[in-house]
Amino acid sequence: MEEYDEMDKCVTISVTGKRKRRQQHNSARSKAKENRYSANDRIPRVICTHSNSALCRADTLTEMDIAYINEQLYSSHDKVKQDAVLLSHMDVMQCKRRRAKVKAEDKQRQRDLTVKYFVLKEDKTNVPVCQASFLSIFGVKKDRVHGVAKYWLENGKARPENRGGSRQKEEEAAKRETVRNHIQSFTCRASRYARRGGPGRQYLPSDLSVAQMHRMFLEQNHQQVSYSLYWSIFVYDFNLAFGHPAKDVCSSCVKFRNAIKEPDPSAEEKQKKILLYTLHRRRARQFYNILNEVGDTLTICFDMMENLVLPKSAVGQSYYSRQLYMYVFGVVRHHGRGEPQRCHEIHLYTWLEYQNSKDSNTVASALWHYLSSVARAELCQCQSLRLFSDSCYGQNKSIHLLSMLFALRSHLYPQLNVTYFLPIRGHSFLPADRVFERIEQDIRKKTTILMPEEYCEILRKHGNVHEYGKDWQCYNFRDEAARFTSSPRSFEISDARVLQVSGDTLGFKPVFTGEFSQHSVLKQGKKWCRFNPPLLPDVNCVKVAKRNDVMKLLGEIGVQKSVLGFYKRILSNAGVQDIAQDLEDCDED
Structure with missing residues (x-):
């Protein structure tokens, strides 16, 4: 049971906010990214024509070997993990010798690194392959493999993911924390009569709104925070709503609140009224403490x-x-x-x-x-x-x-x-x-x-x-x-x-x-x-005016005869003279 004691409480961050957070793995962008790094349309195969070569033994691989090797890469759809798998199948080193392949020096290509490729079969044996077979077996492009190798040679580790993400994370986190602190400065209470909303929902005063709270935040903090950011924190981090004006409230609470708001009271009188109001609220809270x-x-x-x-x-x-x-x-x-x-x-x-x-x-x-x-x-x-x-x-x-x-x-x-x-x-x-x-x-x-x-x-x-x-x-x-x-x-x-x-x-x-x-x-x-109380006979408490209203209302609705007969039976002892004639009149109407 969620406790309700008519007491104002501080707003707290909720595990489940008023709205559910977006599930990133279900977004169109995430699905496109997952498809990009999966083996859906890639058929692993050997495309080179080397045979009996010590540098490339791709011709010794069977179809089962090729499928197993390809599965090592695509067992994960995360690009960083896939790059690490590619790097584990490469030996990257600096170029030791440069040979002129063209006569013009300005057209000579200066290669910075040398890569030897191999694949790991199911029996844990390494098979050296050429670059063309390496790319076709794993279904990747040359630029991606070259980028992974170059980053490792320069930094000594696998390449991390630098695409996307916020470039101002610390500043954004500080803004969010300031907004959360501002929302938590308000007081809320559980609902008694506004009986809608999810479990754990707390209600702010009815004269507030998110727009007003955002304006108050800008006036108090002098910090530029957009309304969309403030609203997203309000609905995703807090389970809050705005209540309706209270009904059937405690008369003593209303009396004390009005007395405290009186203009120009003396400090002693105001302090006395606040103390009496606090004592009344503590007594009310004590009932709920005993209950639990x-x-x-x-x-x-x-x-x-x-x-x-x-x-x-x-x-x-x-x-x-x-x-x-x-x-x-x-x-x-x-x-x-x-x-x-x-x-x-x-x-x-x-x-x-x-x-x-x-x-x-x-x-x-x-x-x-x-x-x-x-x-x-x-x-x-x-x-x-x-x-x-x-x-x-x-x-x-x-x-x-x-x-x-x-x-x-x-x-x-x-x-x-x-x-x-x-x-x-x-x-x-x-x-x-x-x-x-x-x-x-x-x-x-x-x-x-x-x-x-x-x-x-x-x-x-x-x-x-x-x-x-x-x-x-x-x-x-x-x-x-x-x-x-x-x-x-x-x-x-x-x-x-x-x-x-x-x-x-x-x-x-x-x-x-x-x-x-x-x-x-x-x-x-x-x-x-x-002490032995006697059985109390049934007492029909339906008055004549109510009986007539009920019968007229049934005529307006146009109910079935069985339903109309039920009401005629239960209302027949309502103290009306000549009840049969009245029922016939109702039927005619």
Whole structure:
């Protein structure tokens, strides 16, 4: 899981940039160069007519010998390596004697070196050959062989590759390093709601752009660097993008930022506000540090996904119509920072709006099913369970959920120590949200979704799906908790950061550090072993106005009769009088 804690971080160089680097070996120039130094169109052969000569014994070579000799050169397509192979088959020396071959001295050719050629057969024996046979066997030209020999005679080593490449490498490297340092001077953060991009992508502020950063670089460094160079370093060396304006941010963070930006504050007041803001951010970061300190505990994170709508359609009318909701409650086993999320450790509980409401009863029932059946084998072996969720009062942060945990411990795991962590509001990005991101990416690819089974098919790609009524049921934890828990209580659950369930008392901490204060939540004479919530009947929460909007929208889309019949059945108990007549009117429309 990639950590997200709403904190600004320094930009770092990424192993895999936003764009992949060009693969030089696949470029047209590289392929042409490889073809130039390969034996594609070259047929090795002996072209001289020497026979029984001590200087050239090419006539003794067989076709297999010639093929083996040629392969020694073209086993590599690198020119420098091929030149070294050619040099190993030559004896290069200075000219020892000069003889006049023409009468006119001005036309006399002054040769600087003498070369003896030979080839190496498969049995490691040297065979002397003439220059013509040497060139034809290896398929090279005279000028190349002469250049290799001359360079070795002058420098005592094989000729290196001097063609191409930058002539200002050091200056170019210094420029690149300056650009990298400038980009690293910015701060970035992981994305919470802009749920696109590759893994490890970090986001710069939304009011920046590469062009602006390049202008800032020129103003600050007074060094001539082209925009194309700056852009190439930005996309190839860094995995960065520009975020969207933040949504659902922490109100305390916004309040502190605005207070710091106030004009003409006194130095003492500004310093005090900065210290309070820093303290708030450190507290928020502390939650994520605790989350990733897994150790030998069983760490579970749970959260509600954004409501899925039915029917989902690209028709413009769907943006203005009420739609039926499908709820998804995710439970994820967390193994620590950087550990992968495995599908078999992700459990998704689904139900629809016509089946039951979205409240603490359904959340507690789904979590009860997970802890009592799915994770039972692991909980029987471990001594400590850690739970992490956001601080939503109507769903997670309630006495009903705590009562469920007390009853679970009393009924099934008497020795289990349960610790429940709740983050600061606005800083509650959990591992479950990463799962929801991947699901939403798949859902966006579907333009039309009419049936719940289509959503379930997508969800099964990311985890185990538990459907309401088939795999789990809802219990009335709210009324049962009212019978067993005392009210008023000696603590405010809204102020809790850490809660601990052990025995019959509740450990309470308003901050992440320090000691627990113990509180009794059980009524006198009650025992958690008798806590037995009754089964909650299905409750159709679809209102009349929504039912009418859904039916009209289905008429706009023009769905099949089987789909229309499904919606008629599930919406028939929406509290409308004379439902049959209304459905007939919808059919006529």
